[in-house]
Amino acid sequence: MAAATLRQADVEELETKLNTHPEDSAIQRKLLACLRALKTRRPDLVARAGLPLLAGGGRGLGKSEVWDVREQVYLACLELHMWDHAEGQLDQLQAKFPKSVRVKGLQGMMSEAKGGASGVSKADATKHYEAALGVYKEVLEEDPANAFALKRKVCCMRGLGSPEALATAVGYLNEYLELYPTDVESWRELSEAYLEQGHVEAAKFALEECLMLSPVNYINHTMLADTLYTLGDHATARKYYAQSLELNNTPTNARAALGMVLCTTAINGKRGATQEEKTNNGALFEVGKTALVESYEHLPPNNAGKEVVKLARRWLKMA
CATH class of the missing domain: 1.25.40 (Serine Threonine Protein Phosphatase 5, Tetratricopeptide repeat)
Incomplete structure (x- = not known):
């Protein structure tokens, strides 16, 4: 299926086929590709299709596609809190790309996800978020304008939840927007952070930027x-x-x-x-x-x- 012609109905059709033939690698492969192309957030489906496909050697996947699938499965496992499976995929990615800034960023997401998991104590959550911040700091030392790491730093500070952390997140967002002033979603996030602080005039300014960038x-x-x-x-x-x-x-x-x-x-x-x-x-x-x-x-x-x-x-x- 060509990416331009894919629809959400294709995901539903492939999910039905996967239910009937859960071990069919062709269906698994097509479903994962469809989810990637449509940017559909279905971690449950990614795990169901991706884990057995990779465990079976990634049959039918191209040399580069297999690593796209590993990253896709890794992120799904993080969202589902399937830590062991996530660590297994991360190990494979780190072994293949030991110097990759992108993979280092994925490593930070592991700590970040553990910090935001339900049932985690405040002390443990803080440790996980600080570990993630340390990783993102390393990424930014190699690439000071790395958009991914800059945005993840904001997420970590907001995850900490304290007024002081929120103020730091606002500072990080402003720094990011100086480099990437056309990021509408970040302007919207900045407005929400300002509203949480009670800075309504500042939120108004951020939303005016959103409107200018995305008027429809x-x-x-x-x-x-x-x-x-x-x-x-x-x-x-x-x-x-x-x-x-x-x-x-x-x-x-x-x-x-x-x-x-x-x-x-x-x-x-x-x-x-x-x-x-x-x-x-x-x-x-x-x-x-x-x-x-x-x-x-x-x-x-x-x-x-x-x-x-x-x-x-x-x-x-x-x-």
């Missing part, structure tokens, strides 16, 4: 609107909620619909508005109200879902 992503409009609403700038927030709804006017965008209702309600309570402003604001309220009700009406058709729709309609009549 409705989530960026919604997040900026949320921040503006928090700052009390209801008129500007309303504009961005409206833009979000224009980009995604489906039941999945209830957050923007609710924001529109809240903004228009807040604006309606202010004095000094002209009749035209009141009319426009009322029309936007109806847009938000309609979108919000439609979102709730797409809930599962059970008694609980019906009750939520009734409550939503009642609240909107009071707004």
Whole structure:
């Protein structure tokens, strides 16, 4: 299958075939390639297909593909906390590429994953995160602009969870964005970190960068609107909620619909508005109200879902 023609349905079809023929190396190989091409996050499937394929010698895999599969399986095992299997794959990668900066980064991810595992004590988690940070420091000594290591350092500090660690993570993110200013996801992460610190104005700036880099992503409009609403700038927030709804006017965008209702309600309570402003604001309220009700009406058709729709309609009549 060509990468350009792959669909999520292909993953489902191959998963069904794997259930019927769990030892078929051709199916295992195709499924792993499909998951890589689509960047689908299914560690369970990767482990089910990849571990037996590699244990059987990687039959049918090309000389370079086998190492792609080992890395793929390694990352899946980390996510599933299958430490022994992960260590086995890492050993193979280190033996093949002893001086690889990339493999060293993968080694850091092992410590990082153990630090974030459930049931780990705070002291042990700290040790694991510090070990990972040590590895990423070594990577950056060899390659100071290594994007992977710079971003993993941020993840480690956020994983530590303390206010001091969060402040350090913010510093690391700013350093990273000086080198890679077009990374939208990192700007969004920076905004979230600022919000955790209560620095709403700084979060607003980061989200404005997100919007400039990715203006057609409705989530960026919604997040900026949320921040503006928090700052009390209801008129500007309303504009961005409206833009979000224009980009995604489906039941999945209830957050923007609710924001529109809240903004228009807040604006309606202010004095000094002209009749035209009141009319426009009322029309936007109806847009938000309609979108919000439609979102709730797409809930599962059970008694609980019906009750939520009734409550939503009642609240909107009071707004």
